[in-house]
Every structure is written in C-alpha cells, then in structure tokens.
Amino acid sequence: MKTTAAFKQMKEKKEPIVMLTAYDAPSAAAAEGGGADVILVGDSLGMVVLGYESTVPVTMDDMVHHTKAVRRGAKDTFVITDMPFMTYHGDISETISHARRLMQEASAHAVKLEGGGEVIDHIARLVSGGVPVAAHLGLTPQSVGVLGGYKVQGKDKAEREALLTDAARAEKAGASMLVVELIPESLGKELANMLTIPVIGIGAGRYTDGQVLVYHDILRYGAANVPKFVQVYADLNETIQTAVCSFTDDVKTGSFPAAEHVFQPLEPKDNEDGKHS
Numbered sequence: 001m002k003t004t005a006a007f008k009q010m011k012e013k014k015e016p017i018v019m020l021t022a023y024d025a026p027s028a029a030a031a032e033g034g035g036a037d038v039i040l041v042g043d044s045l046g047m048v049v050l051g052y053e054s055t056v057p058v059t060m061d062d063m064v065h066h067t068k069a070v071r072r073g074a075k076d077t078f079v080i081t082d083m084p085f086m087t088y089h090g091d092i093s094e095t096i097s098h099a100r101r102l103m104q105e106a107s108a109h110a111v112k113l114e115g116g117g118e119v120i121d122h123i124a125r126l127v128s129g130g131v132p133v134a135a136h137l138g139l140t141p142q143s144v145g146v147l148g149g150y151k152v153q154g155k156d157k158a159e160r161e162a163l164l165t166d167a168a169r170a171e172k173a174g175a176s177m178l179v180v181e182l183i184p185e186s187l188g189k190e191l192a193n194m195l196t197i198p199v200i201g202i203g204a205g206r207y208t209d210g211q212v213l214v215y216h217d218i219l220r221y222g223a224a225n226v227p228k229f230v231q232v233y234a235d236l237n238e239t240i241q242t243a244v245c246s247f248t249d250d251v252k253t254g255s256f257p258a259a260e261h262v263f264q265p266l267e268p269k270d271n272e273d274g275k276h277s
Helices: 004-012 025-033 060-073 092-105 119-128 141-147 157-173 185-194 236-253
Strands: 017-021 038-041 078-082 110-114 133-138 177-181 199-202 210-214
Touching: 004 017, 025 038, 025 060, 038 060, 038 210, 060 078, 060 092, 092 110, 092 119, 110 119, 110 141, 119 133, 119 157, 133 157, 157 177, 157 185, 177 185, 185 199
Parallel strands: 017 038, 017 210, 038 078, 078 110, 110 133, 133 177, 177 199, 199 210
Antiparallel strands: none
C-alpha cells in the first residue's frame, strides 16, 4: 500500500496519481483491482448512492459505515474519507473527535476537509495530532449553497489569488495532498507547480499531479448525466436496464426458472438386500 510519502515521491517523479471515489466493498475492490493509487470515500455518496439532493444530509455515521465497507473491499489501497458537513467548523475538540472516529472506528488512512480560511487551522491541529489530511479547494460541494451552485471557481483575479493563498496555507499547515475541483486549467497547473504536495484535480485540467473521478460516473452507473469533465468508460445503466428487463420478461413468460435452476429430491437407493433405504 502506498503512503503519503510515496505520493509525494510520485509527484517528484512526475508519475500521475490515480484517485477513484468509491463507496462500498465491490466498488473498492474494483478500484484496487484496476490499479487506483488512492480511494476516496466521498460524502458525494449522499447523492450517488443514498438518494439525497446534496451532500449536506450525510452524517458521520454514514461516512464511518461506508469507509468500513471500502476498507473491507480494498485492504491494500490508501483510503481517504471526507469529513461531512459541519463536522469541522465548530470547536476544535469536536473536529478531533470526528476525525478520531474515521481513523479508529472506520480505519481510514486520512481525512479530507473542504475549504480554506479557518478550516486550515483545523487541518494544522489534526496534523499535529497525527492525522494525515487532504485539503480540498475550488468548488467545495458542502458549500454549494453559499457559492450559488456548481460553478467554476477561481476564474477572476481575486478568486484566483485567494485560492493560491489558501493552497499555500494548507501546505504549510501540514496537508499531505490537495484536491482542487472545477477550476481553470491554468490555475490547476500553477498550483501543481507551486506546491510540493500532490495536487489532485477533478475538473481542473491536464496539468495537476493526478486525477480523481467517481466510480459511478466513469461507469455511468446510476446517474443519467455526468459532468462535462468526466470521461465515461462504460455504460452500465444500459447494460443493467437490459438485464433487468430480460429477467422480468423471463419470469412473466414462465421461461425462468428453467429446469437447470431447480432442485429435485434425492432418488431412493437400494440396499444390498434389494430393499429401498
């Protein structure tokens, strides 16, 4: 299993880092089997697998539950877990308590915190306590209500400078990695060149140190539409729908179950004296 030190070495060697967001044991096993370097248990599970309209309703119990499942499915891959909405914006003791649950109870290898400003102070405290932390800047889905929707961030000079400042502060605070979401490609490149820690992009262009996408998005599994920055590698929605329709038709027409799907009682055997047992 790779470590935070290994990821930094990959950046130095210009070896791209592959991160995949997964939420359960089967998807984690597929991510590990496919060679992903990192698995992110994102709070996006709220929308992708729990049916919520945003990440806001996701609880710490949800994140612990899904992280445990991912760790069971991918025993040899570095796992980062999102700290959900409002679990790291209050008293630092609460932040530490929540992070402790993810590290001790769920066995995450690191946690991820969205946002800059005061959040970076919490990153520093967690790191000082021995918790590896990934920072997350740019579009921060937990704050989408404040940001006014899922919009590209860092487009004007003021936003760009603020993001660069927060990124530098996050690195200084001890963050092991930075995820940047939905920003101009030029800004993604500047961040990767400026920081010594790996910069992982999602909708951040071609020049970051690695890329992250969601398992369900690259397989078009569940959601009918995916963001512009996603490359779809398979269409499981169509495959699954076809399979379910075939099953339904087979049951309705009586062709399932067939003879090969049923069980029969054991035939009686003759004893040596010729009598049935």
